[in-house]
Amino acid sequence: MAFDFLEPISNELIDFINTLPPQSLGKKVVFHTESEFPVLQNATIAIFGVLDNRGLQVNKAVDLVEIRKTFYSLYPGNWHTELIDLGDIPQGNEQEDTYYAVTAICTQLIKQHVFPVVLGGSQDITYAMYRAFDQLDQMVNIVSVDGRFDLGNDEVKHTATSYLSKIIVNEPNNLFNFSNVGYQTYYNSQEEIDLVEKLFFDAYRLGDVSNTISIAEPVFRDADLVTFDLTSVKSADSGNINTFVPNGFNGKEICSLARYAGISDKVKCFGLFNHNGTTQESMLIAQVIWYFVEGFNFRTVENPLVNANNYLRYIVPVDDMELIFIKSIKTERWWIEFPFTTNVNNKMKRISLLPCSYDDYLRACDQELPERWWKAQRKMVL
Structure with a gap:
């Protein structure tokens, strides 16, 4: 069973949640613990972590405890959404093992009409999320909030900067459209920019989106899979000094984009990747997730062809x-x-x-x- 790949949340996190006020998010979420696994039939959104950072070609362990502590300390809005936390997928022996587990879990959740929120890990995990659509018999639109296109040399396998090449090249090819929101020209070669144009993909420069954030809303409304690279946020707002980013989205803008992703009734998967695990960045990520769930609760299913x-x-x-x-x-x-x-x-x-x-x-x-x-x-x- 796909969920056998998951490890329960830590006792440290359970002890922390027990200290939270009864109105907090942590008191309203069902957790995968050593003694209990959440009932999927009662869930709307399922959060799980992926403890694999090898796509960044670093050996630093992924730590999601601070993100969870901060998120579950927040208070929910007037939400009807039932959240569950499935725990984490540990790093596999090979990256393919991690991908297999992510794909299997996302596929199972989508089939059971439970929305996956994936916390990485490196952004190449987007490829594993994309492969979850193989069994759904549909073409896929991907939106990536990222300063880079991640069209690196496909011969350099399983890196966070080349996952899009794998999506384009590998069969089965279910990709209909890819949209980048917030690219910064100096991070991308002219050959990559030309390829994006040649493939009729959509790309929106950071300055254009920052000037008019609403131009991104229709892009998210047409997406099946949305992923955020946290290095698209400038370090002054994220606190990420390990991967210093002088220019990028500010905290308000990245939360607005997350809300657009949540409110889109077409989006089926959401992922957050390439964070460094610091306390400062964990606070921002927690609020990004909060705004995504907030948008999710205000989804309005509209089909002009029906009514x-x-x-x-x-x-x-x-x-x-x-x-x-x-x-x-x-x-x-x-x-x-x-x-x-x-x-x-x-x-x-x-x-x-x-x-x-x-x-x-x-x-x-x-x-x-x-x-x-x-x-x-x-x-x-x-």
Whole structure:
């Protein structure tokens, strides 16, 4: 059974939780202990750790105790979500062993409609989370909040800076789209930037997202798997001086992005990686998780194709085409329609609406095609 890979939380953490106030999160979560395993049927979100840092090519052990202590010391909002903590996956003899365990557990949780929140570990664990979708018969959209594209040389196996190459190259290839939020140009070679463009992937520079954080919302709304690299946060806010980052998202921005990820009713997996285990960074990570769960509790399932009465349709002529935009009356979120092609792979038949923004609609009114719509169309005909 997949959950046999998990080790219970430590007695140190249990003792700490016993000292918390009754209103705290720690008193409302069911934990995997030596004497008890949580009942999955009662759960909405399952948190588990992955104690494998080898993708960073360091021998430093992963310690998630401080993150858990800080998170469980917080107070929940007006939440209906039932949280469980499944404990940790220990480092396997080989990295493939760790990947196998992560994939098996994520697959089992998703099939049982329990949402996995994965605490790493190095970011190459994203690859193992992606492989969990192999049995779900669908194409996958990945969003990574990261200063780098992680398109390193695939010959350098199992590193946090090359996992995206493995996702692109390895079969079965279920990747439909990859979106990077917050890349910093000087951390990426021109060849990597050109490849992202050639593959019609989406990339948003740090400055653009920081200036207008809302441009990231439609990107998360179209994601199946979301991962955060904690080195995308500047060290002044994260306290990470081991991997010093002079520029990056601030604490408020990274929490806003986490809330966008949580509120997206399409996201099925969420991962946080590449942290250094310090007390300062643990405090930030705890709040990032809190905002993700907060967003999760405010999810609104909307499908403009099912109940058209709750939506407004706008037809915009652009060149020799008519673009159809749809706006939700309830949430004021926007989508754009695009037609199927005749040779669409069966796994891609679910794609008919693309989340977009009000600004995309305004640009279309000015005869400018939305970039994400154009890229999605290009991928559909390849």
